[in-house]
Amino acid sequence: KIETLRRGVINIMATEAPKEEVEKEERIAARRTRILAKIETLRRERLGEEPKKDELVVVDPEKERISWKQQEKSSQRLLKLLDDGTQLVTNVAIASDSVEVCRRREAEEARKARCEKLEAEASANAERFEEIMKKWSVPLEKKVPQALQELLEQQSSSCASMVDEKDKLIGELQEDLKSKDDQYVRYLKKQADDVDLLVERMDEETRVFKKACKEEIQEIENAFALERKELLEGNKKTWEDAVAKRRAREVEYLKIRETRIDENEKTFQHLRIKNAEEVTMIKVKLETDIQVLQQQIQQMKATFQLNAEKLEYNFQVLKKRDEENTMTISHQKRRLTRLQDTLNTLRRKLRKQEASLQEQLIATMEEYKRSTEQYRELQKKVKHFQYSDAKRFYDIWVMNEERVRMMVGAVLNADEIIHRQQLGLEWSSPSIPESPMHPFKFETQCVSEATLYASQVISDTEGSPERVVANQYARPLVKQVLTLLCQEAGFLIEAKLLCLLEPLEEEERLLMKLDSIFKALGIETQEDIQQLVGFCLQLEPGDKSTQVPPSPVRSTQAQLIHPNDVSQMLRTYVENRQAVTHRRGSGSQRSLQVTQSHSELLEGSFWKQMVSVLPKSHEKVWTALLEGLSKYHSVLLSRGELLDYTASLRQQNVELRTLLSQYMNARINRELHVPPTLVLPVSVAMQSS
DSSP states (O other), rough: HHHHHHHHHHHHHHHHHHHHHHHHHHHHHHHHHHHHHEEEEHHHHHHHHOOOTOOOOOOGGGGSHHHHHHHHHHHHHHHHHHHHHHHHHHHHHHHHHHHHHHHHHHHHHHHHHHHHHHHHHHHHHHHHHHEEEEEEEETOOOHHHHHHHHHHEEEEEEEEHHHHHHHHHHHHHHHHHHHHHHHHHHHHHHHHHHHHHHHHHHEEEEEEHHHHHHHHOOOOHHHHHHHHHHHHHHHHHHHHHHHHHHHHHHHHHHHHHHHHHHHHHHHHHHHHHHHHHHHHHHHHHHHHHHHHHHHHHHHHHHHHHHHHHHHHHHHHHHHHHHHHHHHHHHHHHHHHHHHHHHHHHHHHHHHHHHHHHHHHHHHHHHHHHHHHHHHHHHHHHHHHHHHHHHHHHHHHHHHHHHHHHHHHHHHHHHHHHHIIIIIIOOOOOOOOOSSSSSSOOOOOTTTTTTHHHHHHHHHTTSOOOOOOOOTTHHHHHHHHHHHHHHHHOOGOOHHHHHHTTTTSSSSHHHHHHHHHHHOOOOOOOHHHHHHHHHHTEOOOOOOOOOOOOTTTTTTTGGEEEOOHHHHHHHHHHHHHHHHHHTTTTTTOOOOOSSSSHHHHHHHHHHHHHHHHHHHHHHHHHHHHHHHHHHHHHHHHHHHHHHHHHHHHHHHHHHHHHHHHHHTTTHHHHHSSSSOOOHHHHHHHHHHHH
C-alpha cells in the first residue's frame, strides 16, 4: 500500500509539473504582450500619432494604479530633461565643428590662391629670365661703349627687379607663415575655452538631472505610500468581513454539535441494554459447551489406549528394518574402499600437476622481479624527462619575460618623454606586474610511495632519500606494525593471492601482502603509513585521556595494540580517513608541484597585465599628439620646400654673378677703348649718389 501510494504521488507530481510550466509560459507571454503594447504607446505619444482603429488595445490593470501613472510622468520628465541637456551639451561641439569647417575652407582657398600666385610668379620670372639671357648675346654685336653701357644697365636693373620681386614674395610667405602660427595658437585657446564650456554645461546638466531624479523618486515614493495605504484599508475591510463570517459559522457549528451529542447519548443507552441481553445468552451457551468437552475427554482416553497397542506393533516392525540396514551398511563399506583407491590415484596425479605449476610459478616470479626492475628504471627516466621539460619551460618563460619587459620599458620611456618633454605634464610610472614564475624548483612524487617505503623499512635499506614527514615514527616500530598488520589483516587479501604467495620468500611474501592491504585501505603515501602506525599504538593505562593517536614524542610510553584488536583498529582508521576525506572534499590527486591549471591562470593574468600596463588615457594622448605632430610635420615640409626654392634662387643669382664676372674679365674688353670695368664703377657711383 505504501509503494502504491508513493507511485500515485509521483504520478500526480509528474502531471502537475507540466501544468505549472504551461502556466509559467503563459504568464511570460502575457507580460511580453503588455511590454510591447506599452512601448508602442510611448512611441506613438512621442511622435504625436493617434492609435489605429483596427488595432487591438490591450488594457493593463496596472496602468490604472497611482504609482504606475506617477512613474510614467516621472520617466517623461526625466527623458525631456535628458534630451534638453544632451542638446545643450552637443551645441558646443556643433559650433566648434562648424568653425573648424570654415577654417579649413578658408585655409584651402588661401592655399589655392598662394599656389596660383607662385605659379604665375614662376612663369613670369622664367619669361623675364629668358629675356635677360637673350639680351646677353646683344653686346657682342655692339661696338659703341655707350650703347653697351646702357645695355648692361638695363640687364642689371632687370636682375635687381627680379631679385626684389623674389624677396618680396619670400617676405609675403613668411608673413603668411607667422599669421598661421598665431592663428594656430588662437585656435588652441578657443578649443580650450570650448572644452571648459562643455565641461561646465555637463556639470550643470548633471546637477539638474540628479536633482530632478531625487524629486521624481520622492514623488514615486509618495505615490507608492498612498497606494499602500489604500491597499491596507481595503485588505483590513476584507479581513473584518471574513472574521464576521467565520464567527457566524462557528456559532452554527456549536448548535449542530449539541444536537449530535444528545442523539449519541440516546443511542449509547440503547446499545448498553442490548449488550446485557447478549451476554446472558452467551453465558448459557458456554456452560453447555463445557459439558460437551468433558464427554470428548473420556473418548480421547479410550483412543489413547488403542494407540499404545499400535505403537508396540510398529516397534517390532522397525527392529526388523534395522537388521536390513546393517546389511546395507556393509555393502556401502565395500564400495567406499573402491572409491578410496580411486581417490589415491587422483591425488598422485594432483601432486604431479602441482609440481609443474610450482615450476611455472617460479618462472613467473622471476619475470615479475625483472618487470619490477624495468618499472623502477622507467620511473627514473620519467622523472628525468619531467625535470628537463620543466627546466626548458622555465628558461623559455624567462627569455620571453625579459623581452616583454624590455619592450614595456621602451614604451614607458617613450610615454614619459611625451608627457614631460612634449606636453609638459606630470608623469607617474605605472606598476609593472611581478612574474608568477618563482625560481626553478621541481620535484615529482612516486606513485607507489607507500609500497617503496614499506620495502625500505622491511629490508632495512636506505634507498632514495626519505622526505621529512611530520610526526615520523622510528623504523623498528613501523616494521613491527607492518608485521602485525600482515599477520592479523589477512582477510583483506584475496585467497587466490595467498595461494600464489606460499612458494615465495618471507620478505617478498610480506611485501606482496602489504601492497594488497595498502590498496584495500587506500594507503598511498608515507604520511598514511605514519598515521596507521599512530592508530596501532596504545598509551599506558594512566595516559588514556585522549582518543588521538600518540605522537612520536609520546611513543616511548605506548605499546602495540593486542592482535585481537587489529580489526577494530582498522575500522576506526578507515572511518577517520573517510571523515577527513569528506571534510576536505574529494581530495587532491598527487601531481607535479606546479599544477597546470594554476600555472595557466597565472600566465594568462600576467600577460594580460603586461599588455595593459599603459593606461587607455595615455593611448588617447599618443593619438592626439600624433595627429598634432603630423600637421606640424606637413607645415615644416611646406616650409622646407619654400626654403629649397629660395636656395635655388640664390644659386641662380650666384651663377648670374659668375657669368657677369666672366663677361667682364673677357679678353675682348681689353681691346675696347672704354672697357666695361671702367664704366661699371662710374654707373654704380652714380646710382649710389
